[in-house]
Amino acid sequence: MSYQLYVTGGHGFTEAILPTLLHPSNAVDIVRDYFTRGYQGQHIDLPPDTDVSQASNLTDTQKQSLLDGLQEGHLVLSSRYEPGFALFSESRASPDTLRNDLPATLRQRLQRQWPGTSRGGGAVLRSDSLAPAEEPASNSTEPLAPESPAPGTGPYHVTLAYRWPDGTGVAGLPFTLGTDKDGIEGTLDQNGEARIEGLNGRFASVRLSSDASDDDVGHQRRGIQASLKELLKHEQKEADALAREYQQMPWHQRSAVSAGAILQGVADAGIGLLRFVDSMADLASPSQTLMDGLKSAWSASEGSSDTVWHESFQANYDEARHRRWVKALGFDPGDLSRKDIAEAYDLANLVMADPILRESLNDFIAEYASIQHHTEVSYVAGAVAFDLVLIALLAVATGGIGAAGAAGGQIRHTGLLRHLGKLIKGYGKALRKQRLRRLWRDTDLKKQNHLEDTAPKRVEGLKLKPAEYNTNKTKPLRDQIDDLSPEEQDLVRNFNAGFSPQGVSKEKALEFIFNTETGQAQLKSAKLGDPGAGNATILNRVLEQVQSGKSVPVKREVTRPLVKIVPESRNSAGYGPFFTTPEQLEIARNSGRPLSDAFGLPGGSDAEVYRVFQIQPKGSATVFESTIAPTVELNGKLRTQGGLQQFLVPDRSQFEDAIDLGLIRDNTGE
Amino acid sequence: MTTLKQLAINLEKTAEKYASQDIEAKKLLDSIHNIIDRAKNGDVISTEEKVPGFYWFTEGELSQYKDLEEAYSQFSIFIAAGSDEGYERMLKSVDDAMK
Numbered sequence: 001m002s003y004q005l006y007v008t009g010g011h012g013f014t015e016a017i018l019p020t021l022l023h024p025s026n027a028v029d030i031v032r033d034y035f036t037r038g039y040q041g042q043h044i045d046l047p048p049d050t051d052v053s054q055a056s057n058l059t060d061t062q063k064q065s066l067l068d069g070l071q072e073g074h075l076v077l078s079s080r081y082e083p084g085f086a087l088f089s090e091s092r093a094s095p096d097t098l099r100n101d102l103p104a105t106l107r108q109r110l111q112r113q114w115p116g117t118s119r120g121g122g123a124v125l126r127s128d129s130l131a132p133a134e135e136p137a138s139n140s141t142e143p144l145a146p147e148s149p150a151p152g153t154g155p156y157h158v159t160l161a162y163r164w165p166d167g168t169g170v171a172g173l174p175f176t177l178g179t180d181k182d183g184i185e186g187t188l189d190q191n192g193e194a195r196i197e198g199l200n201g202r203f204a205s206v207r208l209s210s211d212a213s214d215d216d217v218g219h220q221r222r223g224i225q226a227s228l229k230e231l232l233k234h235e236q237k238e239a240d241a242l243a244r245e246y247q248q249m250p251w252h253q254r255s256a257v258s259a260g261a262i263l264q265g266v267a268d269a270g271i272g273l274l275r276f277v278d279s280m281a282d283l284a285s286p287s288q289t290l291m292d293g294l295k296s297a298w299s300a301s302e303g304s305s306d307t308v309w310h311e312s313f314q315a316n317y318d319e320a321r322h323r324r325w326v327k328a329l330g331f332d333p334g335d336l337s338r339k340d341i342a343e344a345y346d347l348a349n350l351v352m353a354d355p356i357l358r359e360s361l362n363d364f365i366a367e368y369a370s371i372q373h374h375t376e377v378s379y380v381a382g383a384v385a386f387d388l389v390l391i392a393l394l395a396v397a398t399g400g401i402g403a404a405g406a407a408g409g410q411i412r413h414t415g416l417l418r419h420l421g422k423l424i425k426g427y428g429k430a431l432r433k434q435r436l437r438r439l440w441r442d443t444d445l446k447k448q449n450h451l452e453d454t455a456p457k458r459v460e461g462l463k464l465k466p467a468e469y470n471t472n473k474t475k476p477l478r479d480q481i482d483d484l485s486p487e488e489q490d491l492v493r494n495f496n497a498g499f500s501p502q503g504v505s506k507e508k509a510l511e512f513i514f515n516t517e518t519g520q521a522q523l524k525s526a527k528l529g530d531p532g533a534g535n536a537t538i539l540n541r542v543l544e545q546v547q548s549g550k551s552v553p554v555k556r557e558v559t560r561p562l563v564k565i566v567p568e569s570r571n572s573a574g575y576g577p578f579f580t581t582p583e584q585l586e587i588a589r590n591s592g593r594p595l596s597d598a599f600g601l602p603g604g605s606d607a608e609v610y611r612v613f614q615i616q617p618k619g620s621a622t623v624f625e626s627t628i629a630p631t632v633e634l635n636g637k638l639r640t641q642g643g644l645q646q647f648l649v650p651d652r653s654q655f656e657d658a659i660d661l662g663l664i665r666d667n668t669g670e
Numbered sequence: 671m672t673t674l675k676q677l678a679i680n681l682e683k684t685a686e687k688y689a690s691q692d693i694e695a696k697k698l699l700d701s702i703h704n705i706i707d708r709a710k711n712g713d714v715i716s717t718e719e720k721v722p723g724f725y726w727f728t729e730g731e732l733s734q735y736k737d738l739e740e741a742y743s744q745f746s747i748f749i750a751a752g753s754d755e756g757y758e759r760m761l762k763s764v765d766d767a768m769k
Binding site: 336494495496498499500505506509510516520523524527532533535536537538539540541542543566574575576577578602605 | 672690698699700701717718720722723724725727728729731733739740742743744746747750757760761763765767768
């Protein structure tokens, strides 16, 4: 059994313990037995507000004092987890149900200091020692008027100190201090200190950064995530509109145009939002110097306050240098102050230090690149965070619309960006408060009256690097094969040398096939396409199709033709299910990447010249779309990235026979 | 009860049947030689392991030999299923899907 002694009306004497208090006669027996016989499987904690700390070290006098205190009602014993209502005449803890046989002292104290009520809130007459407290003259059983101590006149005081790692004070930070008799709010002074005197309560809980709220951080974070999604939605909408414009052109016109205007339009639209990243890639030294400088200035001030960071940045980057840099980015220096840059970097660091937001941002980048077909560009997440924050803050600062200079025409989705900028600012503010939070709980002011701590360092500074391009210089597989040994060349050219798409796992693919409507539809479609094939053949075909994608396929109905490329030497489209759209083929051709890389072909199917076959649906046809997965071959010596969209055709009977559209030349990858 | 060894032997025999007359069948036979031997020896084969040569069925001409593709597929699906029970269950599920 486990027990706890309390001073009646003292520390920890709350309403919750009332049902667990034992009758004094029983309590005295238990405690005496404990003192006489030792633990015997029992444990008794002494009152927290006494000068003795361990029951095992008590002197005989102290033990007797405790027993006397229990007997008279200055002390009470609680049996943990056992609501026996032993002090009450019924199973209800109330001053009206107190038993008649309680010691007078206990009865009076309970009636006067009933916890959690206006009768006193447990706030008066607390014993600070094991000696019985002075009793009031009245023995009346009627509730007495509360005895509230005058604020600021108590015997206790406390000093607070909160400093940055460099020793400077965390100035102006709100705090609250609470005892069972006092409630105080204040702010730390310029030195990050405060002194509170005249406290009536002995046990104080102090909360620094008392206005911080987890809910606020979570709310702002969710807002940022939603805002990123919204941006993507708008990007997708614009890309779709441009793609529709492209698709409405006749096939022959599309071929002529594709190298230029329309797809370039999609690309330009994409670049607009993340213009900074691209611009930085072009501006080698000046911007990189500034980027490196940001990190250095941040590192130099990471143990200091935010003010020091801003001062350090301002000192290192004079106005003339700033203007040159901002101009080089295509913005009007009047729109983008040095303070904006410093603030954007600060906020970007906070965003990227948050694992949830970092993941959201990485997803945003991947999705963004996919919408714009920029699969050849790998953005550096930190740089994108900085860009987005910077541009969002700029949208806030300039009111979004009509920003002066070049920026006005370049910032798209201004409304969304302004919203994002406000959310990021709100997030930064809430997070800073949260990071500075510090709590001292129930400090005994009699023993400790100076509370001091060091605030955490600011978050790690981001290393900003411009976008990294793969520069479309992937060598065609045939050229890579030429560099292999004769044996390896033979393996690749004749045996597909372990060619394997790195897409959906077999387990996930089977789960998709057997447990989803789309999977079942794909299975049925495969069977319809080849009714004479055995079950294993049907299942294996669909399994391979699913595994060739980065993710499981989506069912589509198509009425327009699909195409596929085969090496020039083959004069048949074969019976395979792997097709794409003419638009995807054009995107691949315009990407500059070798087609085998874009479509994830094995080395043996790579060619300098391809034959294009087209199949036309007999009305509407059911197909399954997925993104082509990267592939490996020859134990990873040969790789393709894939990334274009494939349209799987399990049932070729829905299409007319393939027609030969002619030859196309592969990209050289240069 | 079906075993992986039986399916390996069946695939090997079926591929051999066409290997003399079809270069792709010959290449397939050469490609699967290793995994067939391991299956015949009772070695453990991971359910995630791929049986080489599927490309000749989809983009080549081997799908014209239905018995060869079925033997190849049975062997592949058994590996994916990992057991006789799993294999039978999967094939039955294909039937169920067609209903």
